């Protein structure tokens with residue numbers, strides 16, 4: 001994306017962001033209101049930017065045909081994930097497969113594979129309304145991966161997952177990131193440290209930091225800022241450097 005801006009009435013949620021994302025798992029970090037959801041919604045083609053250009057999988061998202069092509073190859077788990085409570089897991093994930101134009105003959109196997117990958121094979125014929133919050137979140141992840149997406153966008157996917165499920169989910173992220181471009185917005189820096197190949201830190205609609213989780217951790221090791229874990233200290237150090245005046249700020253940005 002180049003020069004990407006998103007405005008909500010008077011709020012500039014994204015301010016001319018340039019970002020290129022390739023295969024791998026990209027952790028999108030930032031304080032509340034930094035613009036993470038606004039960025040993911042534009043990448044998911046559910047929101048139009050106010051300015052700038054977005055190219056996804058070689059297609060221009062400003063172009064109607066480009067958007068249709070992108071949507072077939074995209075997986076998206078929104079922060080507020082809408083589903084039909086009366087559907088079974090199998091019915092719901094199959095419905096999304098159909099929306100994504102997965103060839104009909106391949107749908108049953110694709111659904112079973114996606115549901116198994118999130119550890120819900122034994123609940124595949126349960127109605128979604130009978131599942132726990134964490135299980136519903138996993139249904140959300142299953143629907144996002146059913147079309148074997150080239151770009152997978154997950155907005156706070158680990159919210160509501162218990163620690164064991166989070167560990168399993170990180171493993172799944174690493175697997176998915178081997179072949180796809182995965183963007184994960186999260187407040188949990190441990191998830192980033194464990195599963196991401198790259199980090200983008202947003203602050204007030206701008207990129208405050210880009211680097212590997214290891215580099216962010218190293219920034220934390222060198223800082224005496226707040227945080228219980230070096231990557232948390234790296235997060236606060238990068239934010240402070242971005243916000244503060246002087247040469248230090250520029251150094252931390254790049």
Ligand SMILES: Nc1ncnc2c1ncn2[C@@H]1O[C@H](COP(=O)(O)OP(=O)(O)OP(=O)(O)O)[C@@H](O)[C@H]1O
Nearest residue numbers: 008009011013030031032033034035036037038039
């Ligand atoms: N529909 C909307 N109408 C007005 N302002 C909005 C709307 N959606 C987002 N905003 C504003 O845009 C800015 C960016 O919001 P966004 O939801 O993208 O941030 P975020 O990084 O995802 O935050 P969080 O971590 O709290 O989910 C915030 O200032 C928010 O108040």
